[in-house]
Amino acid sequence: MFGQVRRTGRQVGRVDLDLMHRSAALSRSRADDALKTLSRSANKGRLWFALAALLAARKGPTRRAALRGVAAIGFASASANLVGKNLFPRRRPAAELLPEHRRLTKRPTSSSFPSGHSASAVAFTTAVAMESPGAAIALAPVAAAVAYSRMHTGVHWPTDIAAGAAIGVGAAYATRHWWPKTHEGPAHVTESVRLAALEEGDGLLVLVNPHSGTAGVDPTDEIKASWPRATVVYPEPGRDLVEQLSEELGTSPGDIKAIGVAGGDGTVAAVATVAAEFDLPLVLIPAGTLNHFARDVGVESTAESVEAAHTGTGVRIDLGYVDISGVEGSTHRWFVNTASLGGYPEMVRLRERLEGRNWPKWPAGAIALIRTLRRAQPIRLELNGKSHLVWMLFVGNGTYKPKGFGPTRRPALDSGLLDLRYLRADVPYSRSRFVLATLAGTLVTSHVYRQRDVRSVRVRLLDEHRRIATDGEVGPLAEEFEFSARPGALAIYRGV
CATH class of the missing domain: 3.40.50.10330 (Probable inorganic polyphosphate/atp-NAD kinase; domain 1)
Structure with missing residues (x-):
């Protein structure tokens, strides 16, 4: 087995050396100085951060692409420079392999394997492609040139560059674990209706x-x-x-x-x-x-x-409905998005305020959540007759995605279901565990978080009256709330 590994290593080395000789044999041209300049500009990710700033100047997909690209660079750089180079030490190509005019004035001294420049270049471009394919097409030649420049200037072997590129792709896709790619376009609605023109x-x-x-x-x-x-x-x-x-x-x-x-x-x-x-x-x-x-x-x-x-074209969608009973009498409310008890309305308002300042949804939601939880008080209540202690309770009109932290979209508006979520307060260090699980992307398996899709749910407060919030608007003081989904309750004019 070890003999096979050594033989494979020697074969890779011969391929690397052959490709380096082929590159060295290229005639002198203006591209030599351009590639040296490009290679230096990508040191410490400076080139990609500058391009990210340009992309972020315009609101929409390009801004999301810039933010995802910067996150991907962080993963790629740490994987290549902090992990890969320490686990797989390798000498840089000898300077004599290339003509003197092609060599960098200051050669790096760290391990040659893998190429951190290639990892960052590919990570940024791949991440941008997830949000803005058009921008990625424009960036792809630059990324390829940066990766090749590391061999052209004699500081990396070809296999270093290939390994760095693989790390970059992996880092870009790793961002989806924390920041899922959202579906663009309207939610699905089955029932089309004819309405008055x-x-x-x-x-x-x-x-x-x-x-x-x-x-x-x-x-x-x-x-x-x-x-x-x-x-x-x-x-x-x-x-x-x-x-x-x-x-x-x-x-x-x-x-x-x-x-x-x-x-x-x-x-x-x-x-x-x-x-x-x-x-x-x-x-x-x-x-x-x-x-x-x-x-x-x-x-x-x-x-x-x-x-x-x-x-006169339109669709029928579901609405959420809640019967409310308490010290201020009995009433009911409809809701098109969400209803909640506890600190959730405050969190949503803070998140939307940050989004209005052009923060992306996931970071804005994380900051809003942490600030809200610091001030939250636990709520003792019954859900369908079963006692619970929670920090906050969320009821969505329809089933929201993602199922973990930060529900932001609905695949369908006619599911006939409510999205029930709550954060348990009866678990030790539940708030800290919730934040850590959110950051790690493991919230859906955490003991402090619960989510269910239901057609209805009865909530009774056991300690005190509280105000419900529906679609961000605060309602009356009450102690009993019965939530239900109302299929096809609202007709809306929409092209079909």
């Missing part, structure tokens, strides 16, 4: 929240241009939106065919509640900062809503 806006009541989204941007003019006969109203200061719209509908029964909303998720949730109560279809106009619900539904712009409303 609203070509001029006859029978359309639209609520516009001018305080949602970008400051100073009011979508009213665009809405009136698209639906000149629509009725446009605004939130009345100090008044509940559901109450305001319900009264508006009560004054003109039968005249309203659909309700529209231009605002963020909180405004959308309130108007969707009214639409569900009055069994009216919803015209969704994304005008908030993040528009989570609009993205899940698949309505990305006013133009898409206008087209669907003109043709």
Whole structure:
């Protein structure tokens, strides 16, 4: 066995030496100085960090690509330079193998195997490809040139470069363990429906929240241009939106065919509640900062809503529903995204504030979670009659992904299920264990975290009354909550 290993090693050495001789035999050209400069520019990842800064300047896939690329470089550099070079010491190629004009002025003294430059180059480019294939195509020649420059300047054997490239690919894919690649596009909805066509806006009541989204941007003019006969109203200061719209509908029964909303998720949730109560279809106009619900539904712009409303095409989706009983009486609430008890609403608000400052979802969520857990108080409650001690409880309308930390998307909006998650407080060091499991990407197997997909769940608080939050809006003080999924509760105009 050892003899076979030695023979294989000698064969690899001969291949390395032959390729080095072939490279050395290349005629002198301007590429020699260019490759030397390129090789030095990639020292300590400086080239890739500069390119990441350029990619991050534009919001969207390229910014996510830059952040994933930097994370991949971190894994690749540690694997190649801290682990690989110490485990597999190897001499650098002799300087005499190459013409003097090709040699680097300052030759590295660390182990030749593997190539850290190649690992970083391939890690960054592969990670960028996961988020922005177009940007990766532009970067690929640069990465290949950096990798080859290490042989061209005589500081690495070809197999060092190949090993570094393999490490780079592995490091890029390792980022998915902590930062899963998200699905782009709308959630799946099976049931398409024909709705009333609203070509001029006859029978359309639209609520516009001018305080949602970008400051100073009011979508009213665009809405009136698209639906000149629509009725446009605004939130009345100090008044509940559901109450305001319900009264508006009560004054003109039968005249309203659909309700529209231009605002963020909180405004959308309130108007969707009214639409569900009055069994009216919803015209969704994304005008908030993040528009989570609009993205899940698949309505990305006013133009898409206008087209669907003109043709009368739409889909039916599920809504979450909760019956609430407590010191302030009995009531109920609908929710389009999430409902929660404990510190979860605070965490979501902090995460969205960080996302609004262009932080990616995963790091923003991690920071928000840690800050929230530091101030959290445990909640003693019953879930379907069974006692639990929890830090926070989350109920999602539909089944969210990923199943571990930071639920951010829904593959479907008509599953007929709720996504129940909670963090146990009856386990020693549960908060610390939760954070460590989150960072390690092992939360789904952790004893401190529980997740179930359910059709309904009853929650009764055992120690004190608390306020429920639905879609980020705080509700009444109560002690009993019965959550249920309501299949097909809301019709929304959307192209199909």
